[in-house]
Amino acid sequence: MTIKITGSGSYIPDNTINNADFSEHHFLNEDGTPFKYPNDVIIHKFKGITGIEKRRYAEDQYTSSDLAFFAAEKAIANANIDPETIDYIIFAHNFGDVKKGALQSDMLPSLATRVKKKLQIKNPKCVAYDLLFGCPGWIEGVLQANAFIKSGMAKRCLVIGSETLSRVVDDHDRDSMIYSDGAGATIIEASDNETGLLAYETATYAIDEAGYLFFGKSYNTELDPDIRYIKMHGRKIYEFALINVPAAMKSCLDQSGIAITDVKKILIHQANEKMDEAIVDRFYKLYNQPTPENIMPMCIHELGNSSVATVPTLFDLLVHGKIENHEINKGDVVIFASVGAGMNINAFVYRY
Template sequence: MHIKITGSGSYIPTEVILNEDFKNHHFFNSGGTQINNSNTVIIDKFKKITGIEERRYASKELNTSDIAFLAAEKAIKDADIDKETLDYIIVAHNFGDVDKNSSQADTVPSLAARVKHLLKIKNPYCVAYDVLFGCPGWIEGVIQAVSFIKSGMARKCLVIGAETLSRVIDKYDRDSMIYSDGSGATVIEVTDKPGGILSSVSASHTLEEANFLFFGDTYNNTMNDPTKYIKMHGRKIYEFALTHVPLAMKKCIDNTKIDISEVDKILIHQANEKMDEAIIKRFYELYEKEVPDNIMPMSIQKLGNSSVATIPTLYDMILKDKIKDQSIHHGDLLLFASVGAGMNINAFLYQF
């Protein structure tokens, strides 16, 4: 049995937010005092560390479930399947539908149920549910879909990663420049074509790391604002990721008979350019190897960090020739990996 991604689709929001659009913001540190550096200095340092030049925000009339649906439509068409034959719709997100004019999260009904409704699927045995697993949610959804198929409970699954992080950011926090919106979708199914999912690994580090990403108050404590916003302990996440993500990636490879030199591409969560480069370097150091040229496609420069959407969006854009100097060919070995809130890590090895 071969289980493969037979179709992909993505939705890239139309609203482009440039770094210079933050030049008039007032940034505060976590202690509540305003940062003395000029915004020009803050933005320049931000770009050097993260690699982000611009990001995308969803237009006000679209919510997370809407953009998930738009990506899903494309994936179903790309896979050339009858939507009524889907056994599962799995939507990975973190904050549900968040109205542009209100930061209150809405998860009833589930986003997967909303996507199924928008797709107008009549089959009641197409089961729709959500995954909350931080940024690695789409990968975890794929791993679950593979398990359903291997167990005989399913033959076709639609797995979506969608997020509108622009609706939950604190404009007084420098980290607000990292986050963006987007969605990516994939159809996972049984096929007679060789390759597919070869190995996977998941881990949750919660003893000391559970609250490295959290919901917290605005950094501007002069505001009477009861709203909670996405917050993170950036240095702790960086150190955690550099230690644990390479080990998980290695475990995924070592579960097979494949040599690291055979891997053609690594599609890693687009969280921070410098961090991703450091993770890949440390990963290859575990095998006492140098990092190959052009091994890690990047989209963060133009799209920012859209959480669960970054990897499926990146994958779809490469296949649609929208990432410069990057391509995937039949037989290529791809290593997918992610890290995020929880703190959760996962990876899977895939032969295209």
């Protein structure tokens, strides 16, 4: 028995923020000193490295659990199931519900419970819980759904990744341009045929790497130092990812027994275009193979980095024919992979 994705949905906010919208921001170095380059140069370099031209921010009245609910509704409709038959709701996020302009995150009750309430699921045996695993959270949720279903604890799970990173960024940190908001959701069920999840790999590196992504004070020294924002050591993350993500991808592909030449698509966390390209190139070098053209669909250029939402959103767009020059067909082998705060990495091989 394997598990497969029987339905998917995503919510992409309408509020588009272009790179030019950052032209008036007062970007600072970590010590509070101004950059020596003007904003147009900063933005141009940012675009060249990350590939991001636009990103989406949630509408002011919505929080992460709202976006998750919208995506979950679509996934349930796409799977054509009765929501009362869902055994687990696994909600991956990092920062809870952060209202526009609020100083605190709200995670009581859990966001998964809030989605269950919004879906009006009455069945008390539908267990709802949150998963904090950094950007790889949705993939980890799929792996947990796999364990529940294979153990007999569940027959059907709803796995969600949702985030509103625009509510936790430091406007004076140029890294704030990376982050965005969105949600993706999937229905996971048992499969008795050869489709579905074939192998996986997951790991946490915490001795030297735990602090690569963290909550820190604003770069503006005039602001309250006790108000915290998402921060990262970008170069360390890049170097970590290039070593560990390709190795995780290779490990689960080898476990699956699938040949590297049979992989049709790689769906990787939309963190940074250059980093993602380097990860995939490194992965193929482990097999002494050239990187195939058109192997890696991307949505980061238009949607930015929405953390746990990037991979399920990318999958939903791909299966519904909304990624230009990319398609997925029955029987295609796909590798899903991610890296993020923790530092956590994971991957799984999937036959569509």
